[in-house]
Amino acid sequence: xxxxxxxxxxxxxPVARDERSWVAVATVVCLCLYVWMIGWHIYGRQNxxxxxxxxxxxxxxxxxxxWVPRYQIGEENGVPVxxxxxxxxxxxxxxxxxxxxxxxxxxxxxxTFHLASVDLLHGFxxxxxxxxxxxxxGYDYVLRFRPTETGEFTVMCNEFCGIxxxxxxxxIYVVENAAELEQLRQxxxxxxx
Amino acid sequence: xxxxxxxxxxxxxxxxxxxxxxxxxxxxAVAAVVAFLTAVVGALLLVLTRxxxxxxxxxxxxxxxxxxxxxxxxxFWIVFFEIAGxxxxxTIVLNSPFCAPKTGWFAFGLTVAGFLLTNAMILxxxxxxxxxxxxxxxxxxxxxxxxxxxALGALVGVFLFFGNLMVARQAGMYGAxxxxxxxxxxxxxxxxxxxxxxGAIIYVPTLLWAMGVLPKLDAALYKLVWWGLGHPxxxxxxxxxxxxxxxxxxxxxxxxSVNERISRIAFLLYILFICLASAHHLxxxxxxxxxxxxxxxxxxxxxxVLASMIHAFAVxxxxxxAQRARGYTRGLFQWLAKAPWGNPxxxxxxxxIIGFGFIGGITGVIYGMEQTNIIVxxxxxxxxxxxxxxxxxxxxxxMGITYYLIPLVFRRRIVGMGLARLQxxxxxxxxxxxxxxxxxxxxxxxPRRHWDIGFSMAPFxxxxxxxxxxxxxxxxxxxxxxxxxxxxxxxxxVASVFFGPRLQGAEDMPLPIAxxxxxxxxxxxxxxxxxxxxxxxxxxxxxxxxxxxxxKWLAAAWEVR
Numbered sequence: 001x002x003x004x005x006x007x008x009x010x011x012x013x014p015v016a017r018d019e020r021s022w023v024a025v026a027t028v029v030c031l032c033l034y035v036w037m038i039g040w041h042i043y044g045r046q047n048x049x050x051x052x053x054x055x056x057x058x059x060x061x062x063x064x065x066x067w068v069p070r071y072q073i074g075e076e077n078g079v080p081v082x083x084x085x086x087x088x089x090x091x092x093x094x095x096x097x098x099x100x101x102x103x104x105x106x107x108x109x110x111x112t113f114h115l116a117s118v119d120l121l122h123g124f125x126x127x128x129x130x131x132x133x134x135x136x137x138g139y140d141y142v143l144r145f146r147p148t149e150t151g152e153f154t155v156m157c158n159e160f161c162g163i164x165x166x167x168x169x170x171x172i173y174v175v176e177n178a179a180e181l182e183q184l185r186q187x188x189x190x191x192x193x
Numbered sequence: 194x195x196x197x198x199x200x201x202x203x204x205x206x207x208x209x210x211x212x213x214x215x216x217x218x219x220x221x222a223v224a225a226v227v228a229f230l231t232a233v234v235g236a237l238l239l240v241l242t243r244x245x246x247x248x249x250x251x252x253x254x255x256x257x258x259x260x261x262x263x264x265x266x267x268x269f270w271i272v273f274f275e276i277a278g279x280x281x282x283x284t285i286v287l288n289s290p291f292c293a294p295k296t297g298w299f300a301f302g303l304t305v306a307g308f309l310l311t312n313a314m315i316l317x318x319x320x321x322x323x324x325x326x327x328x329x330x331x332x333x334x335x336x337x338x339x340x341x342x343x344a345l346g347a348l349v350g351v352f353l354f355f356g357n358l359m360v361a362r363q364a365g366m367y368g369a370x371x372x373x374x375x376x377x378x379x380x381x382x383x384x385x386x387x388x389x390x391x392g393a394i395i396y397v398p399t400l401l402w403a404m405g406v407l408p409k410l411d412a413a414l415y416k417l418v419w420w421g422l423g424h425p426x427x428x429x430x431x432x433x434x435x436x437x438x439x440x441x442x443x444x445x446x447x448x449x450s451v452n453e454r455i456s457r458i459a460f461l462l463y464i465l466f467i468c469l470a471s472a473h474h475l476x477x478x479x480x481x482x483x484x485x486x487x488x489x490x491x492x493x494x495x496x497x498v499l500a501s502m503i504h505a506f507a508v509x510x511x512x513x514x515a516q517r518a519r520g521y522t523r524g525l526f527q528w529l530a531k532a533p534w535g536n537p538x539x540x541x542x543x544x545x546i547i548g549f550g551f552i553g554g555i556t557g558v559i560y561g562m563e564q565t566n567i568i569v570x571x572x573x574x575x576x577x578x579x580x581x582x583x584x585x586x587x588x589x590x591x592m593g594i595t596y597y598l599i600p601l602v603f604r605r606r607i608v609g610m611g612l613a614r615l616q617x618x619x620x621x622x623x624x625x626x627x628x629x630x631x632x633x634x635x636x637x638x639x640p641r642r643h644w645d646i647g648f649s650m651a652p653f654x655x656x657x658x659x660x661x662x663x664x665x666x667x668x669x670x671x672x673x674x675x676x677x678x679x680x681x682x683x684x685x686x687v688a689s690v691f692f693g694p695r696l697q698g699a700e701d702m703p704l705p706i707a708x709x710x711x712x713x714x715x716x717x718x719x720x721x722x723x724x725x726x727x728x729x730x731x732x733x734x735x736x737x738x739x740x741x742x743x744x745k746w747l748a749a750a751w752e753v754r
Contacts, residue, residue, distance in 0.1 A: 002374040002439035003286055005367045006453040015452050016721040019506055022729050023455065026502035029733070034491035037563050041483065045752040046564055048486070052479030077652040098652065110752075115479075121327045121412060123571045123640070127655055129750050130638040132570040134478040136412050137329060141479035146752040154655035156648075158571035158640035160323050162330070163253055166644040169651040 048133070051142040057118035060140060064091040068101055074188025076102050076171070081188045083181060089114060092155075092170075094122035094135040096162055099155045099170025104184055107150050107174050115141040123159030126172070132158060147174040198290035205601065205699045205706065214284035214291030214357075218277045218602055220301055221350075222595075225273035226686055228265045228308060229588075233679045235262030240627075240672030244665050245647060252644040256323065259642060261315045263324030267583065268343070268426070269308050274591050275381065275433050276304070276350040281602065282378040282436070283357035287366045292356035300349035307343025310335060323642060325423065328399065328415040337400040344396070348389045351382045373450055373457070374443075377436025380460040381429045384467060388429060391421030413480040420471035427579070428467040430587040431501065432460065434549070437590050438508045438542055444597055445539040446532065447707035448511035451721045456507050462500035470494040476566035486563045498558055505550050506729050509543075510722035517722075518710040525724040536704055541593025541617035545586050548621060552628050553581025555736045565743045568750060571642075574635020580628035584675075589621055592682050599686065600702055605693035607703045609685050616685065620678030626671025630664045636746070637661050 015023075041047050055063075067082075067089070074081045080101040084090050086109030093100045094117040105111055115124055115135045122135040133143060157168035175181050200209040235258045241249040242258075250258060284291050291297060314320045320332035358379065361367060371379060395418040401407045439456070442448035450456040472489035475481050516528030533539045556578040560569045569575060596613060599605055607613055637657050639646055648654045696702070720726065 002372060002436075002443040002449070004372050005370055006373070006450075010453040013452055013454065015455055016719055018720040018722055018726040019452060019455060019510065022506045022726060023499075023503055025733065026499050029502075029736075030491075030495035030499050033495055033558065033562065034487075037487045037491060040564050041487075044564060044748070045754075046567060046747050046750050047754050048477055048483060048563065048567065049754055050482035050484070079652060102653075120330055121416075125571065125638065125640060126751070127638045128658075130568050130572070130636075130746075131750050131753065132477055132567060132572065134475075134570070136479055138412055139479040144754050148751050154653055156640060156655060158643065159327070160256065160330075160642045163256065163321070165256075165642075166252065166646075166648070167651040169648055169653040169655065171653045 046131075049141075049143050053140040053142070054138060055116060055140045057116070057137050060091070060114075060116045061093070061118050063114075064093045064100070067091045072101070073104065073185045076188055079170070081184075083185070084111060086111065088112070092124070093118065094124065094157070094168075095119060097157070097164035097168035099124075099157070099168065102171045102173070104173045104175060104181060105145075105147050106178075106181065107147050107176055110144050110146045113143045113145050115143065120161045121159045122157050122161050122168070125156045125158040127154045127156060129153060134159065147172075150174045150176050150180075200290075203285075203601070205702050208285055209288050211284050211290040213294040214280055214297075215602060217291065217294065217297045217301065218280045218285075221273050221277035221280065221304075222598070222602070223690070224301075224305060224308065225270055225277060226683060228269035228273055229679070230683055231312065232262055232266035232270055233676055233683070235259075235265065236672065236679075237676045240669060240676065242644070244669040244672075245645070246665070246669075253318075253321070255644045256321050256642075257315060257318060260321060260323050261312065264311060264315065264340075266588075267324060268340075271430055271583070271587060271591075272343070272347050273304065273308075275385075275429060276300075276347060278433055278437070279350065279354040279378055279382060280357070281598070282375040283354045283361065285602070286372060286375055287357070287361040289357060289361035289364060289366045291353075292360045293353060296349060297353055300346045300353065303346025303349065304343050305346075307339045307341070307346060309339075310342065311339030314339060325419060326399070327419075328402070328410045328412050331403055334400055334403040337396050337403055341393070341396050341400065344389050344392045348386070351385045351389070354378070354382050370457075373453060374436050374440045376457060377432055377439060377460050380464050381432035381436065383464050384425050384432060385429045388422055388425040391418060391425070395419050395422060413478065416478070417471070417475060417481070420474040424471040424474060425467055427583060428463060428470070428497070430583060432463050434545070434587045434590045435460075435501075435504045435508070437594050438504070438546065439511065441538050441542040441590070441594055442508055442511045442515070443709065444706055445536050445542070445704075446512050446515045447709040448515040449709060450507055451510045451514050452507070455503060459500040459503035459507070462496050462503075466493045466496035466500075470497055470561075473561035473566065476561075476563050477570045483563065490561055490563065494561055498554075501550075501554060502729075505546070505554075505732065506722070506725055508546060509725040509728065513722040513725050515707075515710045525727055528724060535614055536596075537613045537617050538593045538596045538704060540614070541589050541596075541621075544617055544621035545589040545593065548581055548585030548589065548625055548628075550732055551581075551735060552625060552632075553578060553583075553586055555732075555739050556632060557582060558736070559740055559743050565747055567753070568743070568747050569635055571640060572635035573631045573639045573641045576641050577628045577631030577635055580624055580631060585621060585624045585628065589617060589624070592620065593617060595682075595686060596704055597706075599689050599693070600696055600704070603690050603693075604696045605689050606696060606701055607685065608688040608693045610703055612681060613685050616678055616681045619681065620675055623671050623673070623675030623678050626667055627675055628671075630668040630671060633664045634661060634668070637664075
């Protein structure tokens with residue numbers, strides 16, 4: 001009786017069979033969810049990393065600008081195109097309102113991504129794969145990605161970062177092999193010659 | 194200074210009503226409706242902007258109105274209503290006076306000042322930071338001051354609730370324990386204290402930073418502590434909403450909790466385990482480890498989930514047990530078929546329970562797991578989820594109970610009872626359609642809080658699958674229908690409260706108060722609510738299907754570690 005204090009003996013009232021069963025089932029479900037998350041860390045292949053470093057935005061900017069020319073193969077829509085070797089570090093930069101650089105990756109190879117912002121919070125949203133991670137100023141988020149499919153992918157920003165938020169997009173190409181990489185290299189070099 | 198309370202005797206409930214307390218309840222309820230109207234107007238503009246066939250607002254105003262909508266819907270509307278509810282549950286329900294009316298008016302003044310200041314700053318374009326105002330995004334200092342004033346007023350209101358409980362206890366108005374409705378509100382009030390203190394811990398430094406006193410605020414620290422306010426705030430809503438469910442079950446069919454001990458333990462679980470649920474806003478963030486994420490979401494969140502699952506059985510079971518005691522015992526569902534569907538409080542409550550569980554609850558649990566969060570974080574699926582919890586759950590529940598509160602507290606008859614019977618359905622179907630299409634768009638990767646997913650001015654374009662176009666039409670349909678349902682409710686409330694015929698006596702009561710049915714069950718081997726048991730199993734099956742789908746989608750994504 002929700003408007004009056006409960007009747008005498010309410011605390012001792014036995015729990016009905018259906019309610020008892022439901023509470024038991026619900027408890028088991030909750031415990032399974034907990035174990036499932038731990039299990040996915042062992043058996044699953046999509047887990048957020050626990051690696052992150054504090055880094056001043058200016059320092060990250062230096063790392064990024066020193067890294068880009070090392071593997072740059074050209075430019076697309078005014079954004080440098082970089083093809084880092086498999087297994088290497090990738091210093092992706094989130095900045096109002098662009099993602100830099102455009103990346104060319106190889107399928108099945110692992111890359112150590114560093115995600116950081118130099119101004120506000122941004123949201124790294126890889127589409128249409130639909131993988132989403134937060135990008136902070138002051139933190140380097142280290143995520144080791146292994147693309148499992150080839151194609152053209154968009155990186156959009158899905159954390160509000162001011163009036164130009166909706167214009168903040170970037171691009172990732174995933175190629176099958178070295179021959180395809182060479183084709184892309186020629187395509188992006190062409191306009192600059 | 195002690196003031197002798199002036200009581201009136203309510204001829205409908207037989208309760209003594211402290212008139213000062215009643216005026217405070219009215220004032221807070223009116224403020225709640227004003228905030229709600231602001232949020233609904235915002236919602237209309239937002240629906241017509243994100244549906245890019247219309248694309249009504251320019252970018253700047255889209256983000257501004259989004260801030261306005263979030264703050265008014267999630268904070269002002271709900272907190273004003275909850276304060277009214279807290280005062281109602283601690284004075285009228287307990288037959289008891291309001292402990293300190295002057296402080297009550299002081300608290301009301303603070304909340305109204307905070308409400309006005311915050312909205313003024315948003316509308317003048319000096320706080321385009323969205324509700325979360327993630328640092329280093331910065332608003333005008335007065336914006337943060339507005340929020341602080343509001344929170345301070347709310348905190349005073351919560352302490353007045355505790356004061357009222359003490360007065361009632363000393364006067365012997367209740368025995369060993371509170372009525373379940375007030376017990377649930379007390380749980381909400383305790384969570385509110387934790388929440389508002391977290392809010393102070395983060396908003397005060399942010400104000401100082403915006404004023405230039407503090408040089409820097411850590412972005413990750415801000416987000417962590419802010420969600421100590423942002424998430425438990427929704428748990429206040431859940432707790433208050435469930436308390437109202439028990440109240441509505443009692444008023445409409447005379448339903449009583451089938452086991453008071455279990456229902457109370459579930460409220461206790463909310464208090465103990467909800468705070469760290471803020472962790473699931475940081476699942477795809479740097480600076481916190483997987484161990485921290487898994488522990489803090491599952492240890493804390495799942496015990497709170499358990500609490501909601503317990504209520505999900507207990508509330509419908511209270512309705513079923515009462516209906517069965519009345520003789521509706523045929524089959525599994527005669528009790529439901531013969532329920533008072535013409536009573537808008539009843540239909541609103543049932544629709545809210547279904548919507549909260551099937552839309553808000555299922556998505557909430559799955560999206561709140563560490564790894565599946567990767568495929569939904571900051572997509573439109575997230576607001577889709579909380580349209581299910583906060584709008585379809587809390588808001589519809591609060592709407593429903595007003596059909597009793599207007600005659601009982603405002604002493605007016607409901608104007609347009611025919612429309613009132615229609616209103617919960619309109620609002621519920623609209624929001625359900627809106628939420629489900631947002632969840633679908635989220636699966637496709639459509640971002641939330643985004644002005645232009647056509648990316649017309651972006652360096653690289655992206656097009657979403659064609660099915661998105663259909664979902665946007667459903668989104669718009671649902672959104673517009675929900676806005677109409679909300680405006681209808683506001684219209685009925687305003688017309689009744691200000692122009693409705695005054696209540697002369699018990700015979701004027703537009704909705705009957707059901708006579709309670711005592712449902713004794715002594716043996717543990719009995720089913721008290723077999724129909725409800727089956728419904729909860731259907732819920733579980735739906736949960737497992739959506740669980741399986743999401744993990745399958747996740748497994749198809751790139752590998753990441």
